[in-house]
Amino acid sequence: MYNITRSPWVMHYDGSSCNGCDIEVLACLTPVYDAERFGIINTGDPMQADILLVTGGINTQNAPVVKQLYDQMSDPKVVVAVGVCACTGGVFKDCYNILGGADQVIPVDVYVPGCAARPQAIIDGIVKGIGVFQERLEKMEKGELKNQEEKEEAGKEE
């Protein structure tokens, strides 16, 4: 089994957050925390990304966007919800336009709580996500996970 844990490429999507968690995500890449030493690259392209970092709650306007970004990523893929807003909706939970956390539209694998989540916690969450990432690859190669072509065919039938 090939070890893909050494090269997790991260894509960051900001939902309707206060930007606190976004700053902390960027802080992970600075010299103090240097996430690149684990091979983590912050890419803006869903087609090249392995891990989707979602910060902020999901509202009616960004729900289809998050869904589309998730669909554009190729398998195996992992979703990490960063900050309490992305986990549950946080302080915005009862707002008229908020649907809740990221798990309202896409399956979330790792929840990183905190307001704002600290860089140490975010890196810890990503490292946990990397474990899930490797498991997914193993499942995919055993044929337990649908690959892209099968999904497309399933989509056509629907």
Added chain:
Amino acid sequence: MNEMTVKIIVAVCYVILAPILGGLLDGIGRKISARMQRRVGPPILQPFHDLGKLLHKDPIHVAPSQNFLMMSYLFFVILTGGMIFLGMDLLMSMFILSTAVMFLYFAATVTGSPYSTIGATRELLQMVAYEPCVLLTCVGFYIVRGSFETAEIINGDISPIAYLPGIFVAFIFILTIKMRKSPFDISTSHHPNQEIVRGITSEIGAKNFAVFTLAEWYETVFLMGMVALFIVNKNPISIPVAIVVAFLVYFLELLIDNCSARMKADKMIKLSWMVTIIAAGANLLALIYIFK
């Protein structure tokens, strides 16, 4: 052993060793960049881990023709470098390189995505910026050695750089454009600058991106080979000197990459043409006067 067997062995060695060397250069480059920014940086073998992962991901493409176009791009890039290292025609290999870039252009535009289309048109602009200098370099080698064949060019008494200092400077300048490094990474925006997502590679994912990475490694080795061509002469000592110079040039590119912000496309064309006309053009005029 006849000449043909040697050529086949060199070709096979090139196809196998060039990506290993290119990947190592990439890894060392990332490490050095990280140290320049006071970071620890990824391990030197990181590019190979990335390549392995990309090959293990589920294949994804926007248009089915993308796979064919990307494979053609890789094939023509390998051919370009192969021609240089086998001692064949320099001018011809440069034309083949332009063909390779056209395949990359089509692989990006066939998707219809606005970001990759912008990246692709910018790639063409980059071609406009570096092509005159590349042609002048070939002409310079021809005037000095009387042949476009690299086997003839490396077979002189004095290193070509003695005659071509201006062209060497212009070539180093356009190397930054060709290697898509800052301040001229306008067609593929680098990691933190994502205003056109990933530019020309926006819609290239998983296996196709692995092909793109491989092609970039071959290209790096080929470009360093071009730099070495300025130094190598009949004397065998010139070969290690050429390798050292190629490494120094690579380090210089990293330094420029790390201490400059991205330029606008029109400024890039103006600047590169200015450097080409002043440095390479003056050098060429002097050559014509010397070899009259």
